[in-house]
Amino acid sequence: MAGGGFLAGCLHGGTSETDEQNDSSQTADESRVLIVFFSRTENTQAVAEIIQQEVGGDLFEVHPAEPYPVEYDTLVAQVDEENEAGYTPPLQCRAEDIQSYDTVFIGFPTWDMQLPPPMKTFLREHDLSEKAVVPFNTNGGYGTGSSFQTIEDRCPDADVLEGFSTRGGLERDGIYLAIKGERRGKVKAEVADWLQNI
Numbered sequence: 001m002a003g004g005g006f007l008a009g010c011l012h013g014g015t016s017e018t019d020e021q022n023d024s025s026q027t028a029d030e031s032r033v034l035i036v037f038f039s040r041t042e043n044t045q046a047v048a049e050i051i052q053q054e055v056g057g058d059l060f061e062v063h064p065a066e067p068y069p070v071e072y073d074t075l076v077a078q079v080d081e082e083n084e085a086g087y088t089p090p091l092q093c094r095a096e097d098i099q100s101y102d103t104v105f106i107g108f109p110t111w112d113m114q115l116p117p118p119m120k121t122f123l124r125e126h127d128l129s130e131k132a133v134v135p136f137n138t139n140g141g142y143g144t145g146s147s148f149q150t151i152e153d154r155c156p157d158a159d160v161l162e163g164f165s166t167r168g169g170l171e172r173d174g175i176y177l178a179i180k181g182e183r184r185g186k187v188k189a190e191v192a193d194w195l196q197n198i
Helices: 043-055 072-085 117-125 147-154 181-197
Strands: 033-037 058-061 103-109 132-139 164-167
Touching (some): 033 043, 043 103, 043 132, 043 181, 072 117, 103 117, 132 147, 164 181
Parallel strands (some): 033 058, 103 132, 132 164
């Protein structure tokens, strides 16, 4: 598998701690992994980094061209409007050479009980046909909503595998990055079990 690389555009650094543990019969050409994520309070980013530590691969962070409002209630109102209108915001950049990846992890928080609009844009702009697509999610305790189903609906020609979801922060209550310290260790164990199962 590809080890902790960089992508042109909205790339995110980091290296895999487990490159040596990868099956030596697999080369980067045989199985390449891309970990795409959108993260407002860094909880989804934390899970993306854990996944990279477990399987290697490249990280790609999705950024809307226009940042979302910092103030929570303003953000909620804007996302409600975007979802009602079916609007998908333009992104700062695209993932280059996505066809060279065999497996694409897709990570995001639950927004308005849905897939965040920027992730809908990503799925519209990138063809994931014939790839293994693996969703992962963080949320404030209300679950994934319709987000996993949306990924299945928007990736009809991909092999969408069982997703992972865990509790992150609760921005409404001023709880931001929650997956840190002892909690990060627990989430890492949960991620390892999930990856083993899929």
